[in-house]
Amino acid sequence: MDVLSQASIIFWQKSFLSDFCVLNNLNILLFLHIMLESYVPILLMMAGAVGFAVVNTIVSKIFGPKKPSSEKMSTYESGVEPYGTAHSKFSVKYYMVTMLFILFDIEIVFMYPWAVTFRSFEGAMLTYALVEMMVFIGLLLIGYFYILRKGSLKWN
């Protein structure tokens, strides 16, 4: 029998835990203890987040004043008066602009740590870092030039 099928049999017969330590109750308890301890802050954070939302909703439901009007009950659209249905077609240009926005947004995300660490470089490393970033920006510029010429940013 080859290794993979052997391993898969072991995999299904025993639990995940049994591969990490010898199977006895003490070891399993120890393992669970170590594993769970590192998750305590996350669990606390989650409990806090859920508690905050639930408590606030209930409190405002009980104590908040209720004076409904037609303005208040209508759909909220960032302050603009709502019109038409929600199921209308969007122009493909919206998606184009959104995608391009994300692309150049990520470019900035890459450039930020580079800019922060750039001054700590010296000598050949400085030139190297500069050239690398220029190559990266150059590649993105070619893409920018392409979409500009193709008219993806024109709004007619």
Place this chain on the structure above:
Amino acid sequence: MINSLDFANSIPLLIIGGAGLVVMLLETIFPKSQKGTSETLIFYFSLAAIVAAITFSFGDLTKNFIIYNKFIRVNTLTSVLNIVLLTGIFITVLSSKNYLQQEKINHGEYYSLLMFSLFGMMLMGQANDLIVVFVGLELMSICFYVLAGFMRRKVESNESAIKYFLLGAFLTGFLLLGIAFIYGYTGSTNYTAITDVHPQKDTFYLLGLTLVFIAFIFKTGSFPLQMWIPDVYQGAPTVVTGMMSSVGKTAAFGALISFFSIFALNNIPMVVAMVAILTMLYGNVVALVQSNIKRLLAYSSIAHAGYIMVGFLSINSFSIRAVLFYLVSYILMQSGAFIIISMVEEKTGDNTSKNTLESYKGLGKTNPMLSLLMTIFLFSLAGIPPFAGFWGKYYIFLSAIQVNYLWVAIIGILLSLVGVYYYIKVILYMWFYEPVGETTIAYRSDFSYTAAVISVIGLFAFGVYPDLILRYLRNII
């Protein structure tokens, strides 16, 4: 840090990556009124870039370096793979020009996407790091999704693209999760570092290897994950189908060779044997009842993935040579057959193309030259000497016998005999039937003919004198 030596040893990669960008810019620089000029310029520029890259790849054949901070390998195996992939794309570019004009999808982006996908494929083969494999695979796949849907006014092409995209994106998750497990166990994604660790048998390590293998099974279209192949191949533009089914699979198998040898996966012969046998069985049996030529060749390509999988039973220098020889012959005959299909494509009233076997009836009487080329490709696919397809199958099954898997070889040979039936059926339709209605040739193109003739010459030369390839493959350790 990257130094000049790194650039000097990766010239083919740089040429192809640069050519993709230049083609993109050429497409935008010319105004719409000069579309003809830019199209011709882009076409010849792409061909020139590929020829240059092939020339430099021949120079890399004797090298053995690990460059770009241990991310990229250059050795005989990767250089041979590069030459094979570049030749496949050369044939594709040559056969595309008039097909694109006839389908009215002659945009410069097509060549740009071809170049970028080629860059991804070469990166996959040369990768010395699992992340580079991932980046290469994604670059290739994203270009393939777009190319499959390149006939954007046609529903079938869109269907093909969306199916490929959804399944491909899903299976990418498997690959990444597998890489994450391997990283979790070995502490690195780098091949050099992983071989230094000498990984032992561990559940999560093996789980990682299995997940990566599953992703490769999908990309090569082997048995449990082959369902996407017929639908995707049928809807995509015919030249693109020829490229995806030959060059794309070659790239995936090339990366699989490195993956198997680095992780020393010699100990799972039963898994590989099952995958190979079921793939051959499925491909050959389902192809028997197909009435659409593109679907027929799609199922036949599944069967061929099965034959190649036999070479992975136990990875050693002989089986690597056998797989590479098979890939060379497979690229030539598969893309060649699709060039002919793209020319015979029959148009119906509502601008959907029909590729029924019926339209091949009596083709030998109306178009003897076309039929002769198609006959040679089909004979080679069936594995009949004196064409290279025969030697490909010979070496593959010999490599199985050498590691004492005679029964796999026997099953493989029997199943390839099943395959002969549906190849011969098309040949019979062409030469021994009377034409049904009028067979119209979609377009005539000297470029496509040249590409087909290049493939035939290659098949014949390597079939009569296989040492032409083997002399390069012998240097592979």
